[in-house]
Structure formats: structure tokens, C-alpha cells
Amino acid sequence: MALSAPATVRTHCPYCALQCGMTLGPAASGYAAAGDPTFGVNAGDLCMKGFSSAEMLGHPDRLLQPMIRRNGVLEPASWDEALDAAAGGFARIARERGHDAIATFGSGALTNEKAYALGKFARLAFGTANFDYNGRFCMSSAAAAANRAFGLDRGMPFPLAWMGEADVLLLAGGNPLDTMPPLERYLTKQRAHGQSIVVDPRRTAFAASASLHLQAAPGTDTILAYALLHVLIAERLIDTAYIAARTTGFLDVRRNAELEYPERAEKRTGVPADDIRAAARMLAKAKRAIVLTGRGVEQHSNGTDSASAYINLALALGLPGRDGSGYGTLTGQGNGQGGREHGQKSDQLPGYSTLDDPRAVERVARVWNVAPERLTRRGMTAAEILEAIGTQIHGLFVMGSNPVVSAPRSAQLRTKLATIEHLVVCDFFPSETVAYAHVVLPSLQWAEECGTMTNLEGRVLLRERMAEPPEGPRGDLAILAALAERLGVPALIAPDAEAVFDELRAATAGSRADYSGVTYARLRGGDVLHWPVPAVDHPGTPVLFAESFPTADGRARFVAVASHLDSEYCTAEYPWTLTTGRNREHYLSGTQTRRTARLNAAVREPVAEVHPALAERFGIVDGGYMRITSRRGSVDVRARLSDAIRPETIFAPFHWGGTSTVNDVVGGSLDPISKMPPFKACAVRIESVPAPAPPIA
Ligand SMILES: Nc1nc2c(c(=O)[nH]1)N[C@H]1C(S)=C(S)[C@@H](COP(=O)(O)OP(=O)(O)OC[C@H]3O[C@@H](n4cnc5c(=O)[nH]c(N)nc54)[C@H](O)[C@@H]3O)O[C@H]1N2
Ligand SMILES: Nc1nc2c(c(=O)[nH]1)N[C@H]1C(S)=C(S)[C@@H](COP(=O)(O)OP(=O)(O)OC[C@H]3O[C@@H](n4cnc5c(=O)[nH]c(N)nc54)[C@H](O)[C@@H]3O)O[C@H]1N2
Ligand code: SF4
Ligand SMILES: [Mo]
DSSP states (O other): OOBSSSSOEEEEOSSBTTOOEEEEEEETTEEEEEEOTTOTTTTTOOOHHHHHGGGGTTOTTOOOSOEEEETTEEEEOOHHHHHHHHHHHHHHHHHHHOGGGEEEEEOTTSOHHHHHHHHHHIIIIIOOSOEEEGGGGTTHHHHHHHHHHHSOOOSOSSOTHHHHHOSEEEEESOOHHHHSGGGHHHHHHHHHHSEEEEEOSBOOHHHHHSSEEEOOOTTOHHHHHHHHHHHHHHTTOSOHHHHHHHEEOHHHHHHHHHHOOHHHHHHHHOOOHHHHHHHHHHHHHOSSEEEEEOHHHHSSTTHHHHHHHHHHHHHHTTOTTSTTOEEEEOOOBTTHHHHTTSSSSTTEETTTEETTOHHHHHHHHHHHTSOGGGGOOOOOOHHHHHHTBTTTBOEEEEESOOHHHHSSSHHHHHHHHHHOSEEEEEESSOOTTGGGOSEEEEBOOGGGSOEEEEOTTSBEEEEOOOBOOOSSOBOHHHHHHHHHHHTTOTTOSOSSHHHHHHHHHHHHTTSTTOOTTOOHHHHHTTOOOBSOOOSTTOOOOSSOSSSOOSSTTSOEEOOOOOOOOOGGGOOSSSOEEEEEEOOSSOOTTOTTGGGSHHHHHHOOSOEEEEOHHHHHHTTOOTTSEEEEEOSSOEEEEEEEEOTTBOTTEEEEEOOOOGGGOGGGTOOOOOOTTTOOOOTTOEEEEEEEEOOOSSOOO
16 A cells, blocks of 8 residues: 555544544554644644554455355455445335335444435435434434524534633533543643533543532433522522523523422432532633533433533523633534534435425525425434334445444344345444445545545544555445446436535535535635635634524523433332443444454453442452343443442443443433433343353453
8 A cells, every 4th residue: 555645644533523633654564643733623642543543544354345145145246246236125125115115324434525425315316214324323412402402503612722711611421531532631721720520420530630520320410400500590690691682491491490409409410419509609600611511411311301401501601602601512423513414314404404494405406406305304213213124124224333333222133134135334344234234335444535524613624535545445425326326316426525525515505504615625725614614715613602593583592301310210120320431442333443453452342330339239349240231131241340430320331242232231212302322321230240251352
């Protein structure tokens, strides 16, 4: 492999939404990545995932050839054979069972161009109403809450730099020192002059360094947020002028908050009433205060309401739109932001337009040259699509996700995938989901192709093609174009990323997430562009909501969410709560980081964190194995005893498959609005078990 540029070139990390600037240069064995000191977001820092990302480019496990399952075995095939088989299978199912029997499952790892093209493909080549993406498991609750409060969802409606300048920072359900380590420089800066409050059932490294750690039980965020609001109201610390001028709906929220006095909340959240009072006062005193949520708040069957509860708090303090202050959520996947804007899910159109906005529907229909009626069918969401395999869904096209590891109820999903009529997976590694495919289409990796990503601040970034791809794989856009052609829609997908982007610009012109003023030329020229960018001479919009909110009346909306616990949270048979999340060393379903020698050597298997008092009751010892059982099933994992976790809570990372699939245990009812599965709270029982034989090596 050779670099197209002579020496070191600038790009962005392929993993999370921080999209750290990195340089990629030649190394003894392929490429080496290093932090790009000229990129302001990370100023040269990278986490261990970013540092090791170049190892993936020339990795020996790369999928290099298409494959077709014959007599139960995946065998190499030519591209023509594989594309014919892939398209042929979908066409047959559509003919026999109707177009809605086929579905696409996309990803927040895809570039804006791919996310846009995949949505267009699902609507016009598959003709299905059923298409969604893995962001449903990631950002959907925060997105739903922000949309209903502000009329717009851009994870951080203000620049990251504000984090370092805030007098008070409240972070609920986020573990940034493990999940976005380069944020440390903002947090250190903030700590030097301000105060911080962390809400987390675990004493994470950030919680340990915070001014106040509110160690609430999982799933109790709505109660805690109401209790904080109760104190603000009781002590007359709310911003009444802001509430009157810039919001609606406060009275109902106020009524709910008045019931949630701190001593009552203490019983249900486990957070001492005095700490709740102290936190509320701290927030109220701050000139610049920021409230942030992470997946800990959002991945619940009431995740939308939980995020709304913190937004209510931020509104009562008058933060959104105030200089240096605001509410935001830490978007997760590399293109978690752009991935939720451009129509790869059936409930929205490119530019974050809604289906019930006739002007948006007409605009996209015009750009696509189709009748508007073809664009407005709302179908099933991610978990519902997977659940419907074998009943309503018989063909599935996966691009950029590994649901066998990352989706809830994995054991059930594996059973369904074992008998699905037609599964086509595009990936660059043989993931656990690829193992079930009928057709495998090998893709290019980030550095081998060009495309844009939108980071957690809504800033559009261009990743150039800079590495020579190996023989064999093709770009996702080319794959979509070839499949569309075989499905009878030639020229559906424009020939290269920039042409697709130009179409996306037209499709989003005038919309909430307006990209029409972003061009490859501007990005190449160094323009720093946060959407909306409604014209090619527009400077972009790093700060939103300063004057008004993009709602019908220009005001933000309080939402009087219910403050209750899900019944899953506490039962006699399943008395403990399992919450799941991340290790610093591994990324999501692990298909990439588990292939990295150093990261895999550092952490080889899921290790559950258990409080010593709970472990003792069940004879579970440090380094020994424990079985975690829920209504869905069980998983055996190694235990690590730690007093940093609440005594009734167990934490386990979900980065592994096979017998270490934590998502065999996870499941339960979906959030009624966002359709988010409850990854962060699931009722379990635990027991000590012998080490598995043969041991996981
Ligand atoms: N190393 C690494 N980094 C990553 C990723 C990765 O897989 N690995 N993934 C990326 C992606 S896609 C995402 S979405 C982000 C996620 O980033 P984060 O949201 O920071 O990560 P999580 O580990 O899912 O959860 C964060 C915290 O929520 C806490 N928590 C659990 N239940 C609750 C609860 O009910 N309430 C509250 N308040 N807190 C709770 C957990 O103890 C945990 O410390 O990380 C991104 N960065
Ligand atoms: N229990 C539990 N489960 C969870 C979570 C949790 O906290 N707890 N978190 C959830 C969250 S926040 C997320 S984001 C999901 C994510 O979970 P997944 O959707 O499984 O995400 P990845 O592991 O990144 O899988 C991406 C796959 O696509 C491939 N890939 C990456 N980029 C591309 C590309 O550009 N093109 C193609 N064709 N393939 C590509 C990778 O090799 C990999 O196999 O997991 C969710 N699952
Ligand atoms: S923090 Fe995220 S973007 Fe930055 S190096 Fe790590 S994985 Fe990559
Ligand atoms: Mo995520």
C-alpha cells in the first residue's frame, strides 16, 4: 500500500463523534496515526483507539472478496455474482411478500453522503417503509427530547470550548475520560476555575474529580432532575424573566417538581437530599452553566423523558441560548450527528426535515425527481425491524453495524438471523453479523475514500481519500449504486462522494440542518462550518438559540414528563440492576478494536463491576466468574469488585460476542417516543459460577 500524498496527511479519527484531527503517515508496517496539533478540538491529543486506528487499514482479517453462502458456507464470489445474488434476493422477496418485507439497517459510522444515499436507496430502490439505523440505539432519546424542546436537535448547540469556560458543568450519564479522553483538556480547564457535578451510579474517573458526585441509582434521572428543580423553585432560584420571555409549558413542570422534594427523591434515587440542594444552588449561582447528558440518561425505556427532565432544568435556569451556557448531549458515533440528519431512517428526510413538512417533502421529491407520496411512509424502527425478522421482515441489508453484538435480545436475534431468507452485510471485517449473511459485500475503510462527517458540535468535516485501498473491496456508495441499478433504478446514486454531497446540499436547502452552503472547496480551504450553512458565503452557525428557538412560536417548550421508575427496575426475582456501557480500550461491538493487538491485550473479555458487599452475599470473588441472568437470558462474565459502584448496581461492557454477549441479557420495553432499548437498566439476578471451560483466552 502507498500513500497518495508524499508524506504525512491530515484526516480525522474513524471512531467517535469527537472526530479528533489526526495525521496519517507511512510506517514500517503500513500507516501510523498521530494527533493533529493544528486541529482545535483535540489539539494533538488522541485516545488509544485513535492511535491504533491505522492498524485496521492493512489488517490481515480485512474482507477482500465478496462472498455468497452456498450450502450453508460463505464462499468467495465475483462482484457481479455477489451483487446479482444480493439484489436478486431482495427483488424476489419484494415480489413475493411486498416491498415492506425488506429493510435496511444503517449506521452513524457512515459519512453524510452514505447516510443520505442509503435513505434514498431504501425509499426508491427497495421501496420499503422499513429502514432505520444503529443511532436508534445511541442518540435517539436525546434527539427526540431536543426536538420537542427546542425544535432542533444538534447535540451541542454551542462550541466545545464553552465546556472549558463554564463556571458550573453538570454531566449526567457520561463517562468522558473513558469515552472521549481528549475532552480532558476542556474538563481540566473547567476544573481550574469552576465547579462540576456528575450524575452516575459509578464513581468514574471524572466523577471522582468532580465537586459533587450524585451517585443516583440507574433509571432515576427524571426524579433527580425534578428534585433539583424543586430546590430551584423553593429557593426562588429559577430565571423567571427567561421562562416568561423564551419558554412555554412551565406551569405543569412546576407542579410536578413541587412534589419531588429532596428527601422524597433521596429515597428513590439514593442521592442525599443535602447534595441535591447543594447541586441546585451551585447551578443557580453560576454565570455560565452547562448541562450535558450522555447515554446513561438516554438509554432507558423512558430515555426521552429523562433527557427532557434535564432540559427542563436547563430551561428553568435560563441556560439555552445564554452566552457561555446551554444544554447539550455528547453524541457518540463518528458521524452520529450527520447520520441522524440525512434520511437513513424512515421518520425523517434529508436536512433533518420532518415528514409532515410539505415544503420539505416537495423539495426532496424535486431533487430526487419522484412523486412526493413516495417519501412519506413511516416504518418500523431499528429494534422493531430486528424483532420482526421472520414475521414481517424477510430480507435485511446491513451497512455499518454489527447488531448481533450491539442490539438488545441478541440470543433471539441470532435465532432469527439463522433462518432469515436473505441477509446482506457490507463491512470491512468478518463481524458476528457477517457470520449470518447470505451475501457479504466488502467495503473500503475511512482513509481509503472521501466523505464528510459532522462532529458532535454540528461541524462538517471532510475526510480525504489518502490511503491506497487493497484490491477487492468497493466503496459503500458504489455498492449502493450497483445494487440500485440491478433493482431497476439506474443512476439513483451519483458517481462519487462530492456529487452525492452536492445533491445532499440541494436536498437540505432551506431545512433545519441546512448544508447548502457547505462545499468540498470551502472545507478544503479551511472554512470552519457548523450547520445550518444556508449559503456559500454564510459563515456557519456555531451557536444556536441565542435569539429564538426554531419552534412555531420561537419559544422553547418545557415538557411535564412523568417521574416514575420502569417496572423492570425492581422485582423480587430480579432484584439488582445491570447497566451496560463502555471500556476505554474498546469501541462498540468491538469488531475493530478487538482486532487491535494492544487494545485486545489490555482488555480481552467483559469484566463486570460489582460492589464488594453485593459480591459477598453471592460468594462472588474478585477475578472470579459470575452469571448475570435477566428475563431474556444469561451471560457469564468475570467479576471485578469495586466500591466505586452502587451496591445494587452491576456494570458490564458490551464489546464482545459469542459466549460473552452481554446483550443476551439486555432488553425490555422500548422508549415509546425514541424507540430506544433500555441498555442502561435491566433487572437481573446474579450468582457465582466456575470459570468457563475452556477459559476465554
Ligand atoms: N472507549 C469507547 N469510547 C466510545 C465508545 C466506545 O464504545 N468505546 N462509543 C462511542 C459512542 S457510539 C457513544 S454513544 C459514546 C457513549 O459515551 P458515554 O455516554 O460516556 O458512555 P456509556 O459507557 O455508555 O455510559 C456513560 C455512563 O452512564 C452511566 N450510567 C449508567 N446508567 C445510568 C443512569 O441510569 N443514569 C445516569 N445518570 N448514568 C448512568 C454509566 O455508569 C457510565 O459511566 O461513547 C463514544 N466513545
Ligand atoms: N448493551 C449495550 N448495547 C449497546 C450500547 C450500550 O451502551 N449497551 N450502546 C449502543 C450504541 S450507543 C451504539 S452507537 C451501538 C453501536 O453498535 P454497532 O452498530 O454494532 O456499531 P459498530 O460496532 O461500530 O459496528 C459497525 C460495523 O460496521 C463496520 N463499519 C464501520 N464503518 C463502516 C463503513 O463506513 N461502511 C461499512 N460498510 N461498514 C462499516 C465495522 O467494521 C463494524 O463491523 O451499540 C449499542 N448497543
Ligand atoms: S476520542 Fe474519539 S475521535 Fe478522538 S481519538 Fe478517541 S475515538 Fe478517535
Ligand atoms: Mo453510540
